[in-house]
């Protein structure tokens with residue numbers, strides 16, 4: 344076949360709990376060897392979706408294919424997928440070697456062969472010689488790698504990971520992000536990774552699906568999800584964004600003119616917003632899309648220029664920001680370049696904000 | 712750093728336990744041991760020696776009953792474990808909330824009735840003119856009345872019934888603490904029910920299994936009513952023998968020796984069981 348079946352394919356997958364729909368007509372496919380993330384807030388149905396793929400829950404409707412074969416009715420121990428659980432679920436009564444060798448023992452692999460493959464996989468995840476240790480003798484990051492090794496030793500078609508970094512402290516989490524990505528590249532196995540942390544998803548993924556209330560709102564590469572979100576939810580959930588509630592005044596080709604709730608005029612470029620005059624809308628504006636100047640000089644001819652005062656300065660190294668209060672409306676967050684006179688900004692300083700109409704996104708307000 | 716004040720508090724807290732140990736356990740046993748090594752050589756005349764213990768080994772009835780009691784208690788413990796484990800697993804893992812509490816309480820209901828009454832209940836069921844016998848006749852499965860009582864099987868039924876709660880409670884406690892995701896991980900990695908039971912569930916439940924077994928074994932070994940009431944004339948139990956020495960024969964010396972042998976037996980079997988299951992007593996009692 345010229346175009347082999349993708350490793351994982353979900354078709355209209357739905358899961359109902361009594362009268363509650365946890366997963367709602369989800370369709371996606373994951374090509375071989377890619378890192379696919381499902382990003383969504385807590386309770387949106389990520390775990391339920393993953394458990395259906397692993398086989399612990401059966402879909403109410405829809406189909407699930409792995410390498411082209413339907414998995415409906417196949418029990419978890421017969422599926423070519425492995426799962427890294429939220430709290431890892433390493434067996435505390437076994438040592439590391441027995442943990443990693445568990446799956447091979449179930450397959451009836453010979454003892455010597457198991458020992459060899461366990462040592463090999465532990466070396467590959469960077470933990471040579473720990474086979475004899477107890478689970479509680481390892482650190483959080485090491486346990487993480489053991490949990491991955493325990494799955495990878497079985498050479499699954501798809502590895503499922505349920506927020507595996509959630510229990511780690513910040514520093515280690517940053518480190519494990521990079522490490523997970525490089526492990527995935529080294530094994531060249533398809534990873535399906537679920538998280539509520541957008542930075543994990545953005546850093547590691549080839550493709551991200553943004554999930555909300557059981558539905559996929561957008562599927563795409565990280566850059567696309569970040570820079571051109573399809574829906575208001577995606578714009579608000581992925582990355583930082585200022586949300587401005589507004590009403591559409593007029594449409595002039597691709598340029599929309601809106602009036603914010605506080606009465607300020609906004610100009611936004613949006614080719615196909617589907618909005619009509621008078622409709623209520625939400626404008627999303629990333630902090631780094633807003634330009635900050637201390638004087639009005641050189642701002643002639645620019646659009647969306649507003650005068651305001653600094654309400655607070657949040658210093659965070661390269662990610663520093665200020666909140667700016669305009670004459671009216673809610674304060675907005677603006678990225679603070681660490682250069683020149685910007686370092687001198689203090690609460691109360693007068694500043695001018697401006698942004699290009701093409702850098703904001705506009706969506707119909709919910710319920711509008 | 713321990714101050715004198717907190718040290719005093721510690722000893723004050725310890726005092727009742729020490730008192731209980733010394734007055735109610737160590738002293739009576741010392742007395743018992745002293746009596747057991749007194750040989751009667753004439754009316755009100757005694758000499759120190761191990762004659763009572765020698766009598767035990769020379770009289771086959773004694774040591775046969777001793778061995779019989781030990782073997783049947785071990786068997787009763789094993790049966791209790793076999794019946795108790797699925798019950799405990801069901802309560803701990805397959806039910807939640809109200810159902811769980813209700814089932815747990817139902818296990819306890821028989822204990823609201825005195826042991827004597829409970830045992831008579833079994834007699835009503837099992838005797839020749841009892842419920843089971845009549846039922847079988849009514850169904851036409853047997854032609855005449857059947858006697859289920861007065862044999863070793865009846866003793867076994869009584870022992871398992873009496874002690875099953877003491878197996879189920881520690882098992883439910885340990886199985887409750889077994890994270891469901893461990894079982895799921897077992898299936899995910901290709902395990903089947905049997906291998907997961909063997910490699911994940913049982914190793915985790917081991918402290919509960921061992922502590923349940925110790926308690927049930929001790930209860931069976933020291934049981935007096937059940938074997939006497941449900942067992943036949945030949946179904947001797949070692950506690951019955953001790954009773955006879957003390958009460959019927961007024962032979963306190965031999966009775967004490969037999970009591971000490973029973974203590975040695977239970978300690979020995981528990982020690983062996985812990986060694987075989989590679990558990991420590993502290994571990995078992997601490998976790999279950």
Ligand SMILES: Nc1ncnc2c1ncn2[C@@H]1O[C@H](COP(=O)(O)OP(=O)(O)O)[C@@H](O)[C@H]1O
Pocket residue numbers: 360363365383384385386387388389390391392
């Ligand atoms: N077994 C279940 N029975 C009923 N509702 C459930 C069950 N499992 C999950 N849910 C519900 O489904 C929703 C999604 O849960 P989950 O998939 O765990 O979310 P996430 O992993 O995204 O935080 C939640 O509202 C949860 O209450």
Ligand SMILES: [Mg+2]
Pocket residue numbers: 386389390
């Ligand atoms: Mg979850």
